[in-house]
Amino acid sequence: MPLTLPFRPRRETYPPDMWTKCPSCSEMLFNKHLEKNLRVCGTCGHHFRISAKARLDQLLDAGSFRERDEGLASRDPLGFVDSKPYADRLVAAQLATGRRDAASWGFGAIGGRRVAICALDFGFMGGSMGSVVGEKVTRAAEGAFVERVALIVVSASGGARMQEGTLALMQLVKTIGALERLRAAGLPYISVLADPTTGGVFASFAALGDVNVAEPKALIGFAGARVSAGTIAEELPPGFQRSEFLFSHGFVDRIVTRADLRDELALLLALLGPAGATDATTGSVRRG
């Protein structure tokens, strides 16, 4: 049941733009074609950011997703106020996105194989991890543990949510603790890293996949590039903190385009997932 609003989000009150300019190659892309192409530029292959809902729609077998804990909403534990109160920022983000926080989790199927899956939504306060995101990732891992299925988490996040202070920091321990229990139970965890995956999200569950799969040219790193450049005054290598950089340094197993991601996950689940789940194994071999 989606969050019902007293009025439609602003995004829908105006006719949507017909064209989007690709930030990578400057090509003007017809929006309908862009959507059809999973929001990947047909000219240069730039992967646009997508919502958690779009991500789940793309990855899971049609109609298989059953969302859990959709009603979790943050409580502003610190009474945090910067130029705007956190409570107001939350409401604004909820109105803009129609979601309660930056993560969705539930059970679904990929290639007929049941998985617990959690997807982060960068559109909601930069996908930042506060209590709700940490709780949902944790419950997804616990759900996988209980049902003895594989876990997939798709990350797209700037990191821990500053407005929840150290309670956001504690989510790193909470999520990692749940992954440790999953690991001890012999169940695989696939971490999908989308643009961007940084800070406390990368330094917790996103880095710890038994298999780490990244989308091409996604920003993935611990410290924001500006922080690095600012505090250290160090020359940054080309392609610093991109998927390919992580791949060449051994922290990502595979870089997979969005069009191939679903098949890739289906194959990985067939090879690594717990035996006994319904099956649709393909015989393909993947290298490179």
Place this chain on the structure above:
Amino acid sequence: MVDRLLGRPRDRETVPADPSPGVDPRDAVWARVQLARNPRRPHTLELVSHITDAFVELHGDRLFGDDGAMVGGPARIDGRRVMIVGHQKGADTDENIRRNFGMSKPEGFRKAIRLFELAERLGLPVVTFVDTPGAYPGAEAEERGVADAIARSIGAMTRLRVPIITLITGEGGSGGALAIAAGDVVVALENAVYAVISPEGCASILWRTTEKAPDAALAMRMSAQDQAELGVVDRVVPEPGEGAHVDAAETGRRLRAVILEELDKLAALSPDELVAKRGGRYRVFGAFDDLGINEPGPGGAERPGLADRLRRALEPMGKSVGDALGGRTGREARDARNTLDGRDPRESRDAREAREGRDGRDEPPAREEV
């Protein structure tokens, strides 16, 4: 005297009120940030020299190199053998360059993991000293996987089968601090601070100027006292005089007494109980409401609730994990912990609240059962 100063855990009277009356709370917290960063403040090795009777520093992560910003090794405190792991800042500019200002690189966190695992194998309790502005944010740290190293260090702590006491002695800077701060019990010195991001970093992002760092420090509630209120810190240890820097030896004596006391408490738990209780401590962090919207979905009705099944599945790990399911604020989490602690298992939270004259009216029910 020391006993009186140390008091009992979470005994409010023993901790000086914060802020002092008449002082702008922003100035008060900023003064603490400055104290936590004071270069004359005793750092890990100096405190270790006052706390332990014997200590041998071990070097290297066996993978890449040795990180001067992270130190550790076996030690003896009052006849008890422990493993020390801590961030290390320098006392002067030369040493700070060697110590990288206490900012660990991946090899530092991997050295910590190595020492944690050695401690577990030999049955030594671990004592960690947290004092860092944060992990090193440079290119070489990214190349060698600083996020991976931090995540794995936290992972090692969550499964470690020996007691872990964490002391936040100075700056608790974000993930770089947390990498060695996921202890069974978290103790902070009075002028220590703990935050998800540096106040300057927070201010530059949310206020777009680092000049607002004191506002950010206040908003993030980063003082040790505030962290104790939130339940992130279990216990605050008063510092001598104007701060730890005026009397390092006395600071060490106070920390030593706390370490011994906490070691005694944790010694009563079996390794399984330790791991389950530590898991429970961190499982309950988070403040959220459940508006109770759950699509039942096909098959949903015939299955028992997730929480029930989890509780059953985790039964052998002790009751803490199952009980911990649910979002609670720091105070509720702490109460839950106290109960699990065995501090007073017979007394329910309601009973305790009634006894303490607190009715919890500011705390709505955490959430409905799934």
